[in-house]
Amino acid sequence: MPAPERMLTYLRQAIMLVRATPGRRGHIVDLVDSTDVLVTGDLHGHVGNFQTLLKTADLANHPGRHFVLQEVIHGNYRYPAGGDKSHQLIDLFAALKCQFPKRVHYLPGNHEMAQWTARKVLKADEDLNALFEDGVRAAYGARFGPEVYQTYLELFKALPVAIRAPNRVLVCHSLPAAHSLPLFDPIRLELDHYEPVDLEPGGSVHSLLWGRDVSAATTAGFLQKMDADLLVSGHIASDTGFLVPNDQQVIIDCAESPAGYILFPTDRRLTHSELVGFVRSF
DSSP: OOOHHHHHHHHHHHHHHHHTOTTEETTEEEOOSOSEEEEEEEOTTOHHHHHHHHHHHOGGGOTTEEEEEEOOOSOSOBOTTSOBTTHHHHHHHHHHHHHSTTTEEEEOOHHHHHHHHTOOOEETTEEHHHHHHHHHHHHHHHHHHHHHHHHHHHHHHHSOSEEEOTTSEEEESOOOOTTTGGGOOGGGGGOSSOOHHHHSTTSHHHHHHHOOOOOHHHHHHHHHHTTOSEEEEOOSOOTTSEEEEETTEEEEBOSSSSOEEEEEESSSOOOHHHHHHTEEEO
């Protein structure tokens, strides 16, 4: 575990770099200087899967490649005295963002949103928000734990919620349900700071991160609003590491094994079948 003072330096620098990412407008990033992009599914604290994906991305030898992580917190790994270890992946992201500031991105999911808005997430009668905070305290102690925790929350609020590739492939955690789509306003995602209404149920950010509607009609309507043709998302678990729910979307899952990911070119337009062909698992 890095020294708390050093980790705080990395985290604060990562927040500055997230906000300064080229192509960013509010909480949307349009990728620039991109030839291809590797997108993970939800990681949920799985450090081993992250390490495999980072090795696969091989960013040092692929200067046009971008690397997108999704929903890294609230996992199954615990400290001996209790507490969730998934914050370790945030630490790894922060260090990686400092190393490759223009090409490493972190998309929050509903779990990050629940943590920063203090809305409980329960699983098997466990309070995942409390376990996450306990894990930070277990790692960084009573003196530095609260400061590190608050810095994580600041990072969550700064992260982009959607990434658009030059070839009109959109990457985001999920999409609004059919009943929320008429009120979904992409302009709200372009704000530098969220309004409370955006984070409430039915608000544009909440519906983007919590929705589970993967019908063809809803996906098509969402992509039209987002000015994109194809969607790579997460949020839904899969025993095979990926799902293809309709003819415009691919869902990636990295939380367990097999873990799925997608590495696709961004310098040319793709058909849906071509996009699906770039999915891999391990």
